[in-house]
Amino acid sequence: MSTAAPPQKAAPRRERAGGRLSNGAFALLLTAPGIALFATIIVYPLVSALFTGFFKQDLRLPGREFVGLENFAYWLDGDFLTILKQTLVFTVGATIVPFVIGFALALALNSGLKGSGFLRGLFLFPWVIPGVVISFLWMWIFNANYGVLNGILMKAGIIEESISWLGQPGTAMLAVIITKTWASFPWMMVMLLAGLQTVPKELHEAASMDGAGSIRRFFAVTWPQVRGVASIVLLLEFIWNFQHFDTIYVLTGGGPAGSTETFATAVYQTAFKGFDIGRATALGGLWMLLLLILVAVYLRITERKGDAR
Amino acid sequence: MTTSGISRRGALRMFGIGALSVAGAGALGACAPSGASTSSNGGDTKSKDFDFTSWSLNEEAAKPSIEKIIKAWEKAEGSRIRAVSYPYNEYLSQLTLKLGGGETTGAVHLDIAWLAAIAQMGKLAELDSTAMKGGYTNVALESGMYDGKQYGLPWNTGSIGVIANSKLLEKAGIKKHPTTIEEFEGALRELKGLGNGIVPYAAATKVAQLKDIFPWMQTFGCTLMDGDEVTIGDDASIDAVTWYKKLHDEKLIASDVDRFDARALFGQGKAAFYDDAIIGKGVTSAQSKDKTLADAMQPMKRPVLRSGDTPQALLWGGVIAIVKGKGQDAATEFALHTTSDRATTTEYFASRALPPSTTVGLSDPKVAQDTFTTEWTEKITDTATGSPFWQFAQNAQIEEAVAKQVQAVLVGKSKPKDAMKKAGEEVAALIRR
Numbered sequence: 001m002s003t004a005a006p007p008q009k010a011a012p013r014r015e016r017a018g019g020r021l022s023n024g025a026f027a028l029l030l031t032a033p034g035i036a037l038f039a040t041i042i043v044y045p046l047v048s049a050l051f052t053g054f055f056k057q058d059l060r061l062p063g064r065e066f067v068g069l070e071n072f073a074y075w076l077d078g079d080f081l082t083i084l085k086q087t088l089v090f091t092v093g094a095t096i097v098p099f100v101i102g103f104a105l106a107l108a109l110n111s112g113l114k115g116s117g118f119l120r121g122l123f124l125f126p127w128v129i130p131g132v133v134i135s136f137l138w139m140w141i142f143n144a145n146y147g148v149l150n151g152i153l154m155k156a157g158i159i160e161e162s163i164s165w166l167g168q169p170g171t172a173m174l175a176v177i178i179t180k181t182w183a184s185f186p187w188m189m190v191m192l193l194a195g196l197q198t199v200p201k202e203l204h205e206a207a208s209m210d211g212a213g214s215i216r217r218f219f220a221v222t223w224p225q226v227r228g229v230a231s232i233v234l235l236l237e238f239i240w241n242f243q244h245f246d247t248i249y250v251l252t253g254g255g256p257a258g259s260t261e262t263f264a265t266a267v268y269q270t271a272f273k274g275f276d277i278g279r280a281t282a283l284g285g286l287w288m289l290l291l292l293i294l295v296a297v298y299l300r301i302t303e304r305k306g307d308a309r
Numbered sequence: 310m311t312t313s314g315i316s317r318r319g320a321l322r323m324f325g326i327g328a329l330s331v332a333g334a335g336a337l338g339a340c341a342p343s344g345a346s347t348s349s350n351g352g353d354t355k356s357k358d359f360d361f362t363s364w365s366l367n368e369e370a371a372k373p374s375i376e377k378i379i380k381a382w383e384k385a386e387g388s389r390i391r392a393v394s395y396p397y398n399e400y401l402s403q404l405t406l407k408l409g410g411g412e413t414t415g416a417v418h419l420d421i422a423w424l425a426a427i428a429q430m431g432k433l434a435e436l437d438s439t440a441m442k443g444g445y446t447n448v449a450l451e452s453g454m455y456d457g458k459q460y461g462l463p464w465n466t467g468s469i470g471v472i473a474n475s476k477l478l479e480k481a482g483i484k485k486h487p488t489t490i491e492e493f494e495g496a497l498r499e500l501k502g503l504g505n506g507i508v509p510y511a512a513a514t515k516v517a518q519l520k521d522i523f524p525w526m527q528t529f530g531c532t533l534m535d536g537d538e539v540t541i542g543d544d545a546s547i548d549a550v551t552w553y554k555k556l557h558d559e560k561l562i563a564s565d566v567d568r569f570d571a572r573a574l575f576g577q578g579k580a581a582f583y584d585d586a587i588i589g590k591g592v593t594s595a596q597s598k599d600k601t602l603a604d605a606m607q608p609m610k611r612p613v614l615r616s617g618d619t620p621q622a623l624l625w626g627g628v629i630a631i632v633k634g635k636g637q638d639a640a641t642e643f644a645l646h647t648t649s650d651r652a653t654t655t656e657y658f659a660s661r662a663l664p665p666s667t668t669v670g671l672s673d674p675k676v677a678q679d680t681f682t683t684e685w686t687e688k689i690t691d692t693a694t695g696s697p698f699w700q701f702a703q704n705a706q707i708e709e710a711v712a713k714q715v716q717a718v719l720v721g722k723s724k725p726k727d728a729m730k731k732a733g734e735e736v737a738a739l740i741r742r
Binding site: 056060062258 | 402517563706713
């Protein structure tokens with residue numbers, strides 16, 4: 001049972017003399033189970049993992065040896081910058097390209113196109129397929145020796161010899177970005193379409209009456225209205241891509257010759273192929289620091305949106 | 310301000326309980342084994358039920374014959390075997406994780422190259438006395454040993470070598486198998502001339518199977534190791550990789566090929582040579598639309614640098630190891646039966662073309678009179694050797710480190726000399742680590 005006190009001018013933080021709890025303390029009590037669960041399944045493994053980065057530890061063998069910053073130095077003196085660069089190339093590519101496609105489709109569907117309901121369902125199709133299945137599908141499409149893409153291009157006379165899309169550094173990253181684009185654009189399209197549908201038609205009508213063409217209307221009316229949604233969509237997709245694993249791992253495994261290696265694949269390969277859990281967690285720690293920056297940006301943007309309201 | 314009906318003391322008590330729970334969970338987590346331990350999984354060793362983990366259960370061509378063995382055992386013993394499988398290329402890492410977490414019990418199928426890595430986890434039962442009952446050949450028994458102890462009962466012992474498609478060779482006017490590198494290159498060019506998207510030699514170019522480069526390095530004179538010294542990076546290894554790169558640039562071998570791609574290309578009649586174990590005949594011909602392909606498949610001695618050199622090949626085989634703990638005794642009997650029972654091994658040979666590892670099994674007329682098997686033994690297995698890296702738990706990482714450097718050469722990211730120097734240094738560092 002709780003007893004509600006009458007509203008006060010300024011809510012005092014301390015509890016009343018009867019030993020009853022304040023709002024803050026009560027709220028803390030209610031969140032305690034959640035905090036306990038969070039601490040058990042998130043904080044403890046995280047701290048434990050970060051701690052492991054200071055040890056030489058083999059996943060298969062018992063025992064470990066403290067090596068200080070050696071594991072971090074291994075990466076920072078070695079492949080860290082290459083992996084960072086490749087992660088950024090993938091992340092930027094797999095964020096911008098589906099955004100452009102998704103936005104274009106959202107604009108088309110929002111324009112009252114005939115059959116837009118059916119098309120919206122059709123475009124969502126790639127989104128409901130599991131990422132690994134999509135990756136295998138595209139792996140067959142891109143296969144150098146019996147892939148569909150080479151077959152089509154050769155029949156069309158565009159190429160004379162098959163291209164090893166996944167076997168060359170120049171094309172492997174492109175192939176991975178295309179695959180991720182196919183999987184991502186429907187989500188972006190849906191979010192942007194939802195944003196576009198909130199733009200009042202009257203604004204467009206007024207702009208038209210003032211003589212604004214479609215391009216002018218887009219930049220003067222549509223874009224300012226959906227900019228908030230677009231920035232959130234872009235940032236979330238950027239963060240997800242920064243952590244993305246399955247498409248890259250299935251298609252190239254980080255190859256050829258490490259040319260599509262990202263933080264996600266490098267940590268996996270180091271931990272579960274190389275069994276070097278110390279180095280893997282050290283890289284994971286560095287990766288997490290970079291992710292924290294992105295999360296801070298996201299929180300800043302969402303806070304600003306909240307303040308604007 | 311509102312106040313709840315809970316007193317401060319009560320709340321503090323609840324916080325205390327919560328904090329203790331978190332601390333307890335943390336402490337329990339800290340006490341949990343980190344990766345691996347030497348204890349068994351703690352189950353009933355006398356249980357008749359156990360797991361059987363094998364990559365072959367993930368392969369369409371192999372699955373039915375293994376399931377048949379399992380069903381026959383279950384019927385005879387009144388037990389239940391849970392079949393577990395992971396794809397070959399992911400098998401070692403998945404098995405390591407499951408073993409480390411105590412989730413794998415019973416019998417596990419292991420490539421002989423992985424035995425050291427798994428045995429070092431301390432989860433496998435020693436099988437010295439059981440192995441004595443099997444009648445295995447000495448070579449086979451050795452393939453299941455690590456550090457002087459028997460951890461695996463040999464199921465199949467063979468090698469990885471080159472398989473040729475005689476129909477394509479005939480089409481290209483090649484009358485006999487090439488025996489030297491020079492002849493081999495000539496044959497590949499003839500085959501390339503056939504056009505129609507032919508990949509003359511479907512050699513491995515993906516990291517997963519680029520360990521196939523080792524016999525070629527040995528062909529060029531690199532010993533891989535000399536005592537405790539890693540010799541990758543010497544002139545012979547550089548020559549081997551330079552030659553491999555030449556084949557790649559002339560499109561005599563193709564990019565982006567692993568064992569499964571090679572089998573697919575060979576099965577489609579688009580490759581004339583590829584590397585595989587003896588099992589390749591059964592797997593590749595089964596997935597091919599060409600029903601005459603099996604007859605056209607021929608084992609070939611790996612071409613040598615100079616006439617008179619010994620053809621190189623890598624030993625290959627599978628053993629069944631037993632995980633300490635639940636179902637250990639029954640799993641051991643199952644492994645012994647599967648690997649040494651004459652009727653079982655002969656039937657398995659008939660369905661998969663994988664020769665047994667026992668003296669009696671090998672002398673069975675069905676095995677002894679099989680032309681492909683006898684030719685394979687004469688041309689490939691007789692001169693095959695194990696990798697010097699198998700003795701190290703880091704074998705998989707060593708193979709991958711070399712493979713990545715070779716791939717870097719193939720795609721033009723590195724020069725053979727630099728890549729092999731780096732590969733040698735990485736292998737030496739892995740061995741030291």
